[in-house]
Amino acid sequence: MSTTVIQIITLITTAISFGTVILFGSLGEILTEKSGHLNLGVPGIMYLGGIGGLIGSFLYENASASPVPFVGMLVALAGTLICSVLGGLIYSFLTVTLRANQNVTGLTLTILGSGVANFFGGSLSKLAGGVGQISVPATSSAFCATQKLSDALVALVSKGASSSGFLRVLGGVLDGFDKVFLSYGFMVYVAVIIAILLSLFINRTSKGLNLRAVGENPATADAAGINVIRYKYLATCTGAAISGLGGLYYVMDYINGTWANDGNIEALGWLAVALVIFATWKPLRSIWGAYLFGALYWLYNYIPGLTRSMQEVFKMLPYAVTIIVLIMVSLRHKKEDLPPSSLGLSYFREDR
Amino acid sequence: MIHISKRVDFTLFKGKAAWMNRFIGWGIRLLAVALSLVVCGVLIYALTKLNPVKVYAVMANGVFGTTRRVWAWLRDLALLLCISVGLAPAFKMRFWNIGAEGQVLVGGIATAACMIYMGGMNIPTPLLLLIMAATSIVAGAIWGIIPALFKARWNTNETLFTLMMNYIAIQLTSYFIPKWEHPKGSNTVGLINAGTQAGWFPSFMSKEALAKLDPNAWYTGLLKNTVGQPYLLNVLIVIAIVLFMFFYLKKSKHGYEIAVVGQSENTARYAAMNVKKVIVRTMTLSGAICGLGGFLAVAGADHTISAATAGGRGFVAIIVAWLAKFNTFVMILISAVLVFLEKGAIAIASEFSLSNDVSHIIKGIILFFILGSEFFINYQIKFTGKSGRRADK
Numbered sequence: 001m002s003t004t005v006i007q008i009i010t011l012i013t014t015a016i017s018f019g020t021v022i023l024f025g026s027l028g029e030i031l032t033e034k035s036g037h038l039n040l041g042v043p044g045i046m047y048l049g050g051i052g053g054l055i056g057s058f059l060y061e062n063a064s065a066s067p068v069p070f071v072g073m074l075v076a077l078a079g080t081l082i083c084s085v086l087g088g089l090i091y092s093f094l095t096v097t098l099r100a101n102q103n104v105t106g107l108t109l110t111i112l113g114s115g116v117a118n119f120f121g122g123s124l125s126k127l128a129g130g131v132g133q134i135s136v137p138a139t140s141s142a143f144c145a146t147q148k149l150s151d152a153l154v155a156l157v158s159k160g161a162s163s164s165g166f167l168r169v170l171g172g173v174l175d176g177f178d179k180v181f182l183s184y185g186f187m188v189y190v191a192v193i194i195a196i197l198l199s200l201f202i203n204r205t206s207k208g209l210n211l212r213a214v215g216e217n218p219a220t221a222d223a224a225g226i227n228v229i230r231y232k233y234l235a236t237c238t239g240a241a242i243s244g245l246g247g248l249y250y251v252m253d254y255i256n257g258t259w260a261n262d263g264n265i266e267a268l269g270w271l272a273v274a275l276v277i278f279a280t281w282k283p284l285r286s287i288w289g290a291y292l293f294g295a296l297y298w299l300y301n302y303i304p305g306l307t308r309s310m311q312e313v314f315k316m317l318p319y320a321v322t323i324i325v326l327i328m329v330s331l332r333h334k335k336e337d338l339p340p341s342s343l344g345l346s347y348f349r350e351d352r
Numbered sequence: 353m354i355h356i357s358k359r360v361d362f363t364l365f366k367g368k369a370a371w372m373n374r375f376i377g378w379g380i381r382l383l384a385v386a387l388s389l390v391v392c393g394v395l396i397y398a399l400t401k402l403n404p405v406k407v408y409a410v411m412a413n414g415v416f417g418t419t420r421r422v423w424a425w426l427r428d429l430a431l432l433l434c435i436s437v438g439l440a441p442a443f444k445m446r447f448w449n450i451g452a453e454g455q456v457l458v459g460g461i462a463t464a465a466c467m468i469y470m471g472g473m474n475i476p477t478p479l480l481l482l483i484m485a486a487t488s489i490v491a492g493a494i495w496g497i498i499p500a501l502f503k504a505r506w507n508t509n510e511t512l513f514t515l516m517m518n519y520i521a522i523q524l525t526s527y528f529i530p531k532w533e534h535p536k537g538s539n540t541v542g543l544i545n546a547g548t549q550a551g552w553f554p555s556f557m558s559k560e561a562l563a564k565l566d567p568n569a570w571y572t573g574l575l576k577n578t579v580g581q582p583y584l585l586n587v588l589i590v591i592a593i594v595l596f597m598f599f600y601l602k603k604s605k606h607g608y609e610i611a612v613v614g615q616s617e618n619t620a621r622y623a624a625m626n627v628k629k630v631i632v633r634t635m636t637l638s639g640a641i642c643g644l645g646g647f648l649a650v651a652g653a654d655h656t657i658s659a660a661t662a663g664g665r666g667f668v669a670i671i672v673a674w675l676a677k678f679n680t681f682v683m684i685l686i687s688a689v690l691v692f693l694e695k696g697a698i699a700i701a702s703e704f705s706l707s708n709d710v711s712h713i714i715k716g717i718i719l720f721f722i723l724g725s726e727f728f729i730n731y732q733i734k735f736t737g738k739s740g741r742r743a744d745k
Contacts, residue, residue, distance in 0.1 A: 115712025
C-alpha cells in the first residue's frame with residue numbers, strides 16, 4: 001500500500017478510537033438533555049466512571065494472585081456503573097428534587113468528579129501500600145483485545161499474493177478493511193450499538209415519546225399523566241451510566257489501564273458536550289460526528305511541515321466546527337434541530 | 353403526605369420585615385456550610401485517620417500562618433472575586449456566560465504579549481501597566497461580544513457558545529506558548545522579564561525605603577505588612593471593581609435595564625428598552641472585567657502564561673456569582689471561604705502527603721450543600737399527614 005493510504009487508514013483508526021470516548025459521553029448527555037436537563041457535569045461523570053472502573057479492577061487485581069481478565073472487566077464495569085450513576089444521582093437529586101440551578105450543579109459535579117478521580121488516580125497505589133503508577137494490565141487486556149476476525153483470511157490471501165495480482169489487491173483491501181473496522185477493543189462497537197438503540201428508543205417507542213414530551217414541556221407531560229420526576233431521574237442516571245462508560249473506555253483501552261493526571265478526560269468531556277450540539281441531539285448523527293471530531297483533532301499529525309504553534313491551531317477545529325453548527329442551527333431554526341425547549345429549566349408543578 | 357410549595361415568608365416572621373426573612377435564609381446557608389464541613393471532616397478522617405479538628409487547625413495555619421500566606425490568600429481571593437464580579441451582570445441578565453475561563457485567558461495573553469514586546473522599551477511602569485490593562489480589557493471584551501452578538505441577533509444558545517469559546521482560548525494560549533517559550537524547548541513561557549521585572553505589579557514601597565524606617569516605630573511593621581507587599585495593587589483594583597459593580601447594578605439605569613431583561617425580555621421590549629443593545633453592552637462589560645482578571649493573573653501573580661493560568665477559576669466564579677445572588681459584597685464572603693478551603697486543603701495535602709486534588713473534593717462537597725440549601729430557602733415543606741392523603745383521593 002502507498003504511504004498516503006496507510007496514513008489515511010491510521011488517521012481513521014485514531015479518529016475512531018478517540019471518537020469513541022466522546023461518543024459515549026455525548027450519548028449519555030443526549031439522553032439526559034432529552035429530559036430537559038443540561039448536565040454540564042459530563043466531564044465529572046466521565047472522570048467518576050473512569051476512576052470507578054480503575055479502582056474496581058485495581059482492588060481485584062491486587063487481591064487475586066492470577067487475575068482473570070474477564071472477571072477484571074466485569075468488576076471494572078460494575079465500578080464504573082456504580083460511580084457514574086452515583087454522580088448522576090447527586091445531580092438529579094439537586095436539580096430535579098431540590099430544583100437547584102442546572103448549570104451550577106453540573107459545573108460543581110465536574111469539579112467534584114475531577115477531584116475524586118485525580119485524587120484516587122494519583123494516590124490509590126500509595127494508599128494500598130504499593131509504589132509507583134497505578135496499573136491494571138490484566139483487566140486492560142480484556143478491554144483492548146483487538147479481535148482481528150479476518151486475520152486468518154488475510155494470511156491466506158497474502159500467501160497467494162505473490163503469484164496473482166488480483167489476490168494482492170484483494171489482500172490489501174482486506175487488510176485495510178481489517179485495520180479500519182476490526183482493530184479495536186469491543187467497547188468501540190458497544191458505543192455504536194448503544195447509539196442505535198438509543199435512537200430507536202427515543203424515536204420509535206412510546207417511552208421515548210414520553211421522554212421527549214418531558215423535555216419539551218414538562219407541564220403538558222405531567223397533565224397527560226406522565227411521571228415527570230421519574231423520567232427525569234431515570235434519563236439523568238442512565239445518561240450518567242452511558243457517559244461514565246466513556247471514562248472507562250478511555251482509562252482501560254485508550255491509555256491501557258493506567259491513570260494520567262493530565263486533565264485529558266475533562267477536555268474530552270467538554271468535547272462530548274460539544275458533540276451533542278454538533279449532532280443536534282440525534283444519537284445516530286453523533287456516531288459519525290464523534291469520528292469526525294477525532295479526525296479533526298488529530299489532523300495536525302498528517303499535515304507535513306506544521307510548526308508546534310500551528311498544531312495547536314488545528315486542535316481548535318472541533319470546537320470551531322461546533323460553534324459554526326450552533327450558529328447554523330439558530331440561523332435555520334428548523335424544528336427538528338432545536339434543543340429540547342425546556343432544556344435548563346427546572347420544573348415545579350405549582351409554577352404557573 | 354408531603355406537600356411542597358413556594359415559600360413566601362418564614363412562618364416565624366410572617367408579614368415581618370424582609371430583612372428578617374433574609375436573616376433566616378443566611379442562617380440556613382450557614383447551617384449547610386456547617387453540615388458540609390462535618391461531612392468533609394468525616395472524609396478527611398477516613399483518609400488520614402487524624403482528628404478533624406486538628407486537620408482544620410492545619411488548614412487555618414496553612415492559610416493564615418504567616419503574613420506571606422495571608423497575602424497569597426488575598427491575591428487568589430482578589431482574582432476569583434474579580435471574575436465573579438465580572439460574571440454578575442451577565443447572570444443577572446440571565447445570560448449564561450460560561451466563558452469566563454476563556455475571557456480570562458485572552459486577557460492574560462494580551463497582558464503577556466505587552467510584557468514581552470514592550471518590556472524592553474523602558475516605558476515607565478504606571479504607563480506600561482495601564483497599556484497592559486487596556487489591552488487585556490479589550491481582548492476580554494472581544495471574547496464576550498462575539499457570543500453576545502449572535503445571541504442578540506439570532507438567539508444562538510449562549511451557554512454552549514461561551515463554553516466552546518473557552519477551548520478556542522485555551523488552544524490560542526497553546527499557540528502562543530511555543531512562540532514565547534523560554535528557555536527554548538521547555539514548552540513553557542517561564543517568568544516573563546525575570547530580570548527587569550517590567551510589567552510586574554510593583555509594591556508601593558521598595559525594600560530600601562522600608563529598611564530606612566525606624567525599626568522601633570509602631571507603624572513600621574504595619575507598613576511592611578501592607579504597602580510593602582507586592583499584592584496590594586491586586587486587592588485595590590478588585591475593591592474598586594467590586595464597588596463599581598455594586599453601584600452599577602443597584603443604582604444605575606443600565607443596572608435596571610439588566611434586571612428587567614433578566615426577568616422578562618418581553619417586559620423589557622414593552623418598556624421600549626433595546627434588548628439587543630443591553631445584551632451586547634452587558635456582555636462587553638462582563639468580558640472586559642474577566643479580561644482584566646487575566647491581567648491580574650499574569651501581571652499581578654504568575655508573571656507567566658500557560659493554559660492553566662485561569663486554572664478553573666472561570667468555572668468556580670460562575671458558582672460564586674450564582675450563589676451570591678449577584679450581590680457583589682456577598683461574593684467577597686463566598687470567594688473568601690472557597691479560596692480558604694482551596695489553600696487549606698493544599699496545606700493538608702502537603703502536611704499529610706496527599707494529592708492536591710483533595711481541595712476539589714472538599715470544594716465540590718461544600719458547594720453541593722450550599723446549592724441544596726437554596727431549596728429550603730425558596731420552598732416550604734408541609735407534612736400533611738393522613739388528611740393530605742385523603743385529599744389526594
